[in-house]
Amino acid sequence: MMELAYAFKDKFKFALTTEVESIKDLPGYKPDENVAFWVLHCKEGKDDKKPCSATKYRDSIDLLSLARFLHVIDVEPMLVLPGSDHTFYEQKDMHVAAIIADKDNVDEIKLEIQAFLSKYRGYVGFLIVDKTKFDVANLGFKQDIETSMVGLKLRGETTWQLMPEFEMPEAFLDSKLQATVLPHREQVTSDMTDTENDPVQEDEDPLQEEDDEVAKTVRVIHGRSLDHTHVQRLTEETFTAQTQSTESLVVMFYLVFDVRSKASLLSFLEASRLLAADSLFPLATVECHDERDLCASQNITSYPTIRVFRKGKKYFNYNGVRGAKEIYSFVKLLLADAPVKLNTFEEAKLFLDGKIPKGFDNVTDVSVLGLFKENSDAERKAFRSAAKKLRGQFLLGEATGDAAEAIAKTIPNKLQLPKVVVHKRNDEFRPIQVCPPFTESGMVAQCARDGALVMFPELTASSFPKMYEESIPFLILFTHGRDNNIYRTVGALSADVNVPNVNYCWMDLDAKDGLAMKILINYYDNQIPSTPSLNLVDYQKQRTPALFTPALSTLFKQCVWSVTEELPMGEWKPLLEGYDFLKLMDEGKKAEDMDTSVTNEYGVGFDSDGNYLEKKTDEMSPDLEAAEKEIHDELLRLSRFYPKRGGGSHVDKTDRVHPEHTEL
């Protein structure tokens, strides 16, 4: 709490109390709570006589959740559509409630909401939608949605929950929000040691409790059939014919028992559905337990292996991310013309803007355009060959003659043809990269790869590995969105060739996953720094490059900045030791040895010293003993069959040496 108070000292006054009396009138007060947290909106309260409106904090009491709450507590709690950004609250990672109105009752509804609004501040943003002026389809509602209907979209979810008939809005919201007392996103602790209770797993033995997150999530598909509608399942019998008859076939070789195979298969199948929506069906699977010989002949030793076949021949392995979107984009780029022929200036222009070919705007942000004179055959040949090499990675287009000349004129520095330009629609600081003169395809490919790198990318799970590969330190700007000066300053710097060679990147403190804030807090020893914050981090070795160039020094004055000291090593040892069967076997053997030593030496009924073990009369109660004696005596009296103690035997001596018939 002290850290929070420090971090938000400019925004809030913090008070601490142990006096129940002073808070018991606050909304949501519960006498049995040990800790509770309210925000009082006193600045907004115009009426001095009334108490300030208050919002009770209802998330878990930890630094990260509290910080996020305080970040959004003062955003406008209610917006009217049209007239506002309908994604505003989602961007802030808040729950969103939408109330449908028409032009006659907008104001009425506003007042109604106003009455209980403060209770939800920092959690729920309210959208009042005038359906007569705003198309509700933009929000994902049906056109015929009724006026006064309330919809709730929980944080991180994509669908609306609608208020049932006859329920009151407040009751509806409370019941739904109750279920989300803990934040809805995946919580991953820094050392990954939390082992949630798996409902399927009833074993108490911690060794048998799954602690592999991926294994845990693929459990649900164990023994069930997945929907393979849009992928071909190949067998040894069909494989050759299918790969040969298909221009390009992307085959996932996987193992039915394997966790990673299962997780990747889910992405692969999802990608197949995305592709099917584009009427593309180039995906196939081979399961390597059933199709053992096929996988062996393909030398598959890692599961899964995703391999591209062109006209029956192995082309290359897909070594990218096993995610549905990534596989979808890869396949789209793989199947696109390489290069795309652009006949006019307009076409070439649309190509650079990502409008041609159609349906690629969500696939790639990069267009690589070759501009050729009519007679530059050698360069064109190199470019076409590069286009084939870069299949699946980039979209390449080719323009010749007048169209090429016309495009060249639109690019600064007036290009001399032939030329290759790389256009990055996702790079606001260096959108155009012009390749140096080239003579062979390798140079084009290299230029495309280098040129496609975004100058100042957002640091995410997918952008990180490539930067990490560079083996240079990271300069990370933690900021709230990109609409600010510091973002633009660092971004501009990143495109400057004279700055130190580090990975310039940024992380969004407003991102839904809350990761940026979590990492930032971690970098500041679990304290919340003022933001924006600029951090130099070296993940591999602790090197501090000479950062104090004049440009950077000016920058550092504008924000909090620091060099992150040595990060914890992270040894990643096993969480638990496996079963020690050797020890168990030793113990078992010891027990057995003791057993046999008694019986072997003196026989059953003797102790280890060879003493006859008295009958268990010791344990027998005197009553029982007396009863047994009575029965014994009775039997003796009645029956001649009951053996007399110490009585002579009738067994003949010759009979006693009778050899055991089966063991001569």
Next chain:
Amino acid sequence: MTSRVLMVLVTMVGCIQAADKYWDYIVVGAGPGGLQMGHFLQKAGRNYVLLERNSVVASFFQKYPRHDKLISINKRHTGKKNTEFNLRHDWNSLLSDDKSLLFRHYSKLFFPQRVQLLDYMADYQKKLGINVQFHTEVSNIRKETNATTNKTVFLMDDQNGNTLKCKVLIVASGLSKPVEPTFEGREFTENYSNVSINPDDYEGKTVVILGRGNSAFELAESIYGSTNFIHMIGRSRVRLSWATHYVGDLRAVNVALLDTYQLKSLDAVLEATVHEEAMRLVKVKDRLKVVVNMNGSEISLQNYDHFPMRELYDKVIVCFGFQFDNSIFSSSLNITKSEDEEDKFPLIGYDYQLRDVEDLYIAGGASHGPDYRKSSGGFIHGFRYTGSRPHRMLEWKYEGVPWPSISILSTDLLATIIKRINEGSGFYQMFGMLGDVMAIRSSGEEIEYLEEVPVNLLDRLSEITGHSYDEVIVLILQYGANYSGPDKDVFRSDRATAQPEISYKSNFLHPVFFHYRHLPTAEQMSSKTKYEILPRPDHMHHIVEDFLTLWDAPSSHHLPLRRYLETVLDRDLRTFYASDCFEMAMLHQMVPLYCQQYYLSGRGIVKAEPLFQQS
């Protein structure tokens, strides 16, 4: 003139060829063992020949088994497509890449006929183009050292007086010689190898069968409907294959006589020593009297008036099985006689090399010595592997081709093992003898994986494979020790274990892992106790036996195995989604091995929701 010189030359060349034929490898015998070895030599492109004294391959099966019925199962269906897995239940096929050469195409019978095996073996030789020289009976096998080069060569004679030479000799002549009785009166006996198989010849006869093996019971079953009764005498207890897990013991397909014995229908089984002076046969008119002596000849059991064999017999038939015929070796080779039971097998090491003679190997049924009564090396479904895995040793020793191996990342090891334990047939059939070896490299980040290595040679691993290793994990399949025996009920209610935490008590065939920080020494290998397959490892793991022998259960099979591998490698081997790897990478200098080997090289996994097939 010119033509005369030419003629002389031709004659000379002809002479040299006839008298002095040389191959790098000679395989004696073209039975299943020889053919299997022949296939591997052929596949490797070696200079070799199989020498067969008869005019057909697998000629043993022209006569045996006498009653036509093979007892190796011909399981044509398993419900699985995996060819390697299916070999776990195919006991008659030899190994090859040709799918038409699977025995199930040759017979629909679960216990096939011997002629069907003959057809199969003939096709196997022809289709694979195995080089067999028929009508060649070798003898006088000897060794010669070239004084100048110090290289040794084997020489042998064929029946036409030719001398055949080779660098490496593989004897795959099988167990072809019937074991003969040695007791007094043996001239009154008949032998399994030539006894009548016509039940009519046993009408109203009283028969003694000496021997306790499958051939003895096979004979009994075929005639017991015609006889007065049959007494079977053998030295050992009746050992039922289903109890001992040894396929050479009495198979259920042959046990009919046990039924009539236990139901007191005159047939009977008893234990007695049947060799040497322990018994003798005496002719009493045209019938035979069995005289049994106890402890040599001191006390005659005939003195007891209820001696079990006090009646006279019409026929005494010897079914002692077969033994290796070592008359083909010259005495100059100084071959020690085996101390094995009944002297059946030649004395060989775990590398299948004759103990006394270097470069001389035994393949096929006669190579069963090292795993006699332990595993399946005496049968086609066993020696097809022990015939091929030593071939890999030969390849390294004589050709410089190392044992095949693949290199994988440690994070791929779990999946690789799970695949192997659910399909591998060599270590399934040759349980306790062959095992997969995982050599740990690059401080635990990489693994070199070798399949089906003779585990008894673990101390010599580098020497036999051509790779240098130190820290290894060995994976074998094994039955629980001490499962069956006198007084043990193999159908007891606790015969199987279901809990992973006590999987070391598993009784049925299950995977077992041995981790050695350093390879065991020769001394450690030789000082194993009776029930130890390998010396005490640094870490051991058992995967709990499974009713389906399908080790696919995430919690019971895979998770404990992962923990074992983690303990051995001292690494966290979990899989993570890209987002988790990213977070860990941002907060630590190091990331878990999976993130390092996959996520950081751009191959992370993104979580996706499953969509199930609509039923």
